[in-house]
Amino acid sequence: MTALQTEFANRAASHGHQDMLPHMHQLHQLAQMCRTAVEFGVRTGQSTIAIASGLESGGGGTLRSYDINEPSVEVPKSDTVSWTFERADTAKLELIKPCDLLFIDTLHNSDQVEAELKHSVMVRRYIALHDVYMFAQHGEQGGGIIKPILEFLADNPEWQVMRYYHSEWGLLVLNRVA
Ligand SMILES: C[S@@+](CC[C@H](N)C(=O)[O-])C[C@H]1O[C@@H](n2cnc3c(N)ncnc32)[C@H](O)[C@@H]1O
Numbered sequence: 001m002t003a004l005q006t007e008f009a010n011r012a013a014s015h016g017h018q019d020m021l022p023h024m025h026q027l028h029q030l031a032q033m034c035r036t037a038v039e040f041g042v043r044t045g046q047s048t049i050a051i052a053s054g055l056e057s058g059g060g061g062t063l064r065s066y067d068i069n070e071p072s073v074e075v076p077k078s079d080t081v082s083w084t085f086e087r088a089d090t091a092k093l094e095l096i097k098p099c100d101l102l103f104i105d106t107l108h109n110s111d112q113v114e115a116e117l118k119h120s121v122m123v124r125r126y127i128a129l130h131d132v133y134m135f136a137q138h139g140e141q142g143g144g145i146i147k148p149i150l151e152f153l154a155d156n157p158e159w160q161v162m163r164y165y166h167s168e169w170g171l172l173v174l175n176r177v178a
Pocket of ligand 1: 017020040041042043044045046047048066067068069088089090091105106107
């Protein structure tokens with residue numbers, strides 16, 4: 001087992017931040033089907049490790065992560081996965097580079113998610129959004145996030161709901177159909 005897979009197994013088993021625990025394997029599996037991923041929201045890197053290790057299991061790739069704050073994570077070196085981090089407000093970011101997977105988990109309110117979903121034009125396969133249940137109706141310092149997600153789906157028929165994984169927090173996966 002590589003250092004990255006060991007880190008993933010440890011973090012998927014237990015971690016101080018409980019919110020990603022139910023979804024670690026789901027995110028890992030999604031990343032296995034991808035070569036390039038972008039992550040919005042790092043904190044202590046639960047999703048970072050799930051995505052990076054998933055890319056590695058799938059044959060390797062690149063992960064670029066963004067957060068408005070400096071994250072607290074060490075991603076173990078991998079022969080096949082490269083990880084880069086940039087500090088930025090993802091509501092104000094220039095369009096990201098093309099990628100297979102975009103993972104969204106920053107400030108959970110309607111304005112933020114609406115702005116972040118503008119990057120969908122650069123995403124080839126999947127958009128995964130965390131906390132869609134927790135913040136569905138009432139967001140953090142703003143409106144809930146289910147409205148901009150439903151509006152996005154109505155306005156962009158090339159995207160559909162692929163899977164919803166329920167937990168106290170909730171992970172929604174959209175996939176591009178055209
Ligand atoms: C729930 S945490 C992310 C958890 C992470 N995905 C994980 O699995 O451990 C939310 C993160 O969003 C970041 N954040 C908050 N507002 C932001 C913004 N406007 N732009 C970018 N990142 C932001 C916070 O600094 C925090 O690290």
